[in-house]
Structures are given as structure tokens and as C-alpha cells.
Amino acid sequence: MTTSTLRSVRFKQVDVFTSRPFKGNPLAVVFDADALDTAQMQAIARWTNLSETAFLLAPTDARADYRVRIFTTEGELPFAGHPTIGSAHAFLDSGRTPKTPGRLVQECGAGLVELAQQREASENAPAQWAFAAPPATVTPLPAAQYDALRAALRSDAIDFDAPPCGVDNGAPWLVVRFPSAQDVLALDIDYDALAVVAAGVGAQGLAAYGPHAANGPATFEVRCLMTGLGKGEDPVTGSANAAIALLLAQQNRRPGERYTVRQGTVMGREGDVAVTYDKASDDADVGASGKIWVGGATVTVVDGSIQLA
Structure with a gap:
């Protein structure tokens, strides 16, 4: 033996x-x-x-x-x-x-x-x-895919004034904005259909976000829906929140220099994320100026x- x-x-x-x-x-x-x-x-x-x-x-x-x-x-x-x-x-x-x-x-x-x-x-x-x-690449979702996105999310509430985009910061996400937190919480997802739409911009999941009303529990409600390595919802997601923060800045929709996120609500979790926009960096070897902190x-x-x- x-x-x-x-x-x-x-x-x-x-x-x-x-x-x-x-x-x-x-x-x-x-x-x-x-x-x-x-x-x-x-x-x-x-x-x-x-x-x-x-x-x-x-x-x-x-x-x-x-x-x-x-x-x-x-x-x-x-x-x-x-x-x-x-x-x-x-x-x-x-x-x-x-x-x-x-x-x-x-x-x-x-x-x-x-x-x-x-x-x-x-x-x-x-x-x-x-x-x-980390640095990220941004790929807009073609308008020809908007109907497929609506069908995959079973929702007509998508805010296309903030165009959905693939954001790859090492973890590729399709970022989609909704008019309200309630619209995000109400999503009923067809994961197979969503996987096809997300793959079109190289994403392996969708990050849906919408603003809470004033004096709500956070600035935004976020849900992260995985379509790549395992299908289902992720409780609280740093890379997706970084992707959302980047797109908010690029689309001139930043709610200020700091905001908060609630995530995991429909799963019975209480994820609490803070995002801060930095004006400058003193270490060019590690990161560029204008860092986003999650x-x-x-x-x-x-x-x-x-x-x-």
C-alpha cells in the first residue's frame, strides 16, 4: 500500500x-x-x-x-x-x-x-x-440587435438613449440601462436568447442598472446575469460595476463623484458597492489618471x- x-x-x-x-x-x-x-x-x-x-x-x-x-x-x-x-x-x-x-x-x-x-x-x-x-474596451451593441435584446429580457423599458455597450475590463459585460430600479428588479430573462445577444459584443453576461428614487437605498439597482461560464444571476459583481461606472462617464451620465449600488436584492442578498471617480493619479506605472474606484x-x-x- x-x-x-x-x-x-x-x-x-x-x-x-x-x-x-x-x-x-x-x-x-x-x-x-x-x-x-x-x-x-x-x-x-x-x-x-x-x-x-x-x-x-x-x-x-x-x-x-x-x-x-x-x-x-x-x-x-x-x-x-x-x-x-x-x-x-x-x-x-x-x-x-x-x-x-x-x-x-x-x-x-x-x-x-x-x-x-x-x-x-x-x-x-x-x-x-x-x-x-482596469482599462476596458467598449463596443456598442448594434441597433439591429435592440429588438433581440428586448425579447431576451422580456422588457420594453430599456433606456436606449444610453446605448447598450459591451465593456471588457478583463470580464466582458453587456451594460444596459433602465429608467428605474423597479424596471431592473422586474426583469424576466430568457438566458439562451440573452447569451446570443451578449456574444455579439464579446460579452459573457449582462449588467442591468437603473436609478433608485431620491432618498432610496442606493443610487442604482444592479443585476448581473451570467450567460458564459454558467448561466444565472451573480449576487454582487465588482467588474460589472466597474463597467457600468466607465460607461456612465463616457455617456456623460455620472451622478456625481461618488455613488452607491445595491445588488443581489432578488436573491435575498444585500450587496453594497461604492463607486468613486478619481480626478488624478500619482502613479503612472500602475494606472492612468482619472481612475474609477470600486x-x-x-x-x-x-x-x-x-x-x-
Whole structure:
């Protein structure tokens, strides 16, 4: 009989874009993953069965605090928002310290992503970090596809005065605006039809958003409908909110220098995202001027170790 030696590494499961456990978007984080190959990481991601699993490794770029590889149950992503926020939280929660106080640089498939602390932890609330949205390409949805989009969303309420566009910041989204938050919450989706429309602009999901009334729970309501690696709704989505923020700026519809998002409502979640437009940057090596910051709180739900073969 042969026996194999198991290696134990630290493991956390965190809830992202929430200050309350079980109300955000969960992320599994595996530490010290340098010895794992792609197949092993993919197997672990399938086992956790979460939307994403993040693997922390030593950086290859001296400017980075850590490197992360991000896997869904089906494949690897070059970038994703809630794994970026969640990995930063897990890195710090494990007792590790950033090279520069209040600032982190993550190395991932999309390159270097900068993070900044937006709020320190207190007795009543966890710390809040935000990532600087990566560069993105924007592809308008052809007007000839508008009827197909209406049919896929079973809605005549789409605001075509803000043309729907594909936005690819490492995670490709079709961004669609609606007149109100209620229009977003009322969507009844034909996922197969939506997949065809989204693929036309290279997207793997749709980010629908609409404004709340004054004094509402947030500036916008957002729903993210996955059509690529697994169909269904995502609870709270950093990359999609970065895509929406970019399009708001390009279409001259910014609601101000800062706004808030509620997401996950129809799923019983309470996702809370903050978006801030930065006027300038002092680090041209990491990002260009005019950064968009997407952030929120994260809480640790599971803290322990896992055994690796």
C-alpha cells in the first residue's frame, strides 16, 4: 500500500461587498498556492463550487504585494472584481502587511491592479477597500440587435438613449440601462436568447442598472446575469460595476463623484458597492489618471486550512 503526503495550507471563505455574513458574494481563498498547477487549481475551484476561487501566490512583479489566479468552476479569469476585493481582505486578515500602508497592488492575469483603503475597521464595521478599475474596451451593441435584446429580457423599458455597450475590463459585460430600479428588479430573462445577444459584443453576461428614487437605498439597482461560464444571476459583481461606472462617464451620465449600488436584492442578498471617480493619479506605472474606484466591505466567514495532495 502506498501513502501520499498531504500538505496543509491556510484557507478562508469570505463574503464580499457586505458587512454582514451571508449577504454578499462568497469567495474561497487558498494561500501559498505556488506549488499548485492549473489542473489542481481548477479541481479545487470545482470542489468549492463557488462562483470564484482565488489562489494567492508570490508576485513576479516587484511592485505587487501578491499575485492571484482566479478560477470559476469552469475556467480561469484574468480579472474579476469581487475576487480582487476578497483576496485583498484575506491577505490582510491573515496578518500580512502591504508594502505601502493603505495601499495594495495585486498582480493577476490582467496585469497590475491597484487597491486603496477607503475606510478603516471599527467595532461596528469592517475595513473597506476599493480597486482601481482596469482599462476596458467598449463596443456598442448594434441597433439591429435592440429588438433581440428586448425579447431576451422580456422588457420594453430599456433606456436606449444610453446605448447598450459591451465593456471588457478583463470580464466582458453587456451594460444596459433602465429608467428605474423597479424596471431592473422586474426583469424576466430568457438566458439562451440573452447569451446570443451578449456574444455579439464579446460579452459573457449582462449588467442591468437603473436609478433608485431620491432618498432610496442606493443610487442604482444592479443585476448581473451570467450567460458564459454558467448561466444565472451573480449576487454582487465588482467588474460589472466597474463597467457600468466607465460607461456612465463616457455617456456623460455620472451622478456625481461618488455613488452607491445595491445588488443581489432578488436573491435575498444585500450587496453594497461604492463607486468613486478619481480626478488624478500619482502613479503612472500602475494606472492612468482619472481612475474609477470600486469598493465595499468584506467579512471573513470561514478561517482554517485545507489539505492538498
